[in-house]
Amino acid sequence: MSPAPATVLIAEDDPDITEILRLYLDGAGYRVLTAPDGVAALERMRQAQVSVALVDLMMPRMNGYDFIREARKISTAPIIIVSARNMPADKVLGLDVGADGYITKPFDPMEVTAYIRAMIRRTERLDASTTEVESTTTEEHLLAVGDLALDTEGLSFTRADKPVALTAAELKIMTQLMAAPGRVFTKAQLYACVSGGEADAAFGCEGSVMVHISNIRAKLEDDPSHPRYITTVRGMGYRLEAQ
Secondary structure (H helix, E strand, O other): OOOOOOEEEEEOOOHHHHHHHHHHHHHOOOEEEEEOOHHHHHHHHHHOOOOEEEEOOOOOOOOHHHHHHHHOOOOOOOEEEEEOOOOHHHHHHHHHOOOOEEEEOOOOHHHHHHHHHHHHHHHHOOOHHHOOOOOOOOEOOEEEEOOEEEEOOOOEEEEOOEEOOOOHHHHHHHHHHHHOOOOOEOHHHHHHHHHOOOOOOOOOHHHHHHHHHHHHHHHHOOOOOOOOOEEEEOOOEEEEOOO
16 A cells, blocks of 8 residues: 655745645645635634645734744744745745745745755654764664753654654754764755755755754753753854763
């Protein structure tokens, strides 16, 4: 029996954009759900196991930023913003509230499809990048460094046995770092583990990684301004300190 197709949620109030995305995603073999506003999109997210969500920012009833905040309470599925707003502040805020990517309108539907494919591939194979490095594991799917533990099958993360809610992008970054504690990873390497190595889709590699690292620190560190887990190696990148 072939596996069920991945489900893509399109949260978009423009019916023309929704239809063209649906056509391309249907053709690529995905199951497609649509919602004309943030409230309806959140309900779809509660009712179905969504693999990836495409979200416009300017929607009625609930805008994209608020939708992402609420969606992050119930799902770690990758969320990609698709918006005509192209200011750096919009992109940083989108990533800051929990999005994993940002695509600017007008867009090439084939590029969006490729971006979704990369996101799904990386989510399904969170530990693919760990095959060439030594990991501190007690089980194949468990990464443990000090009081941090990440289950790459159950996609759960804990600090001192207490659950920490991470987004899909944050889980990918922590998988990379925890697979090789003490090793320095460049921003480009961490960006590649999030995006699947695909070309940058309208938001900066270094800027997006910095936002994700900042968000992870805010969730892990007692004092994010003086991190003890993820440290910055000036001019090189980031490393997870072996506890």
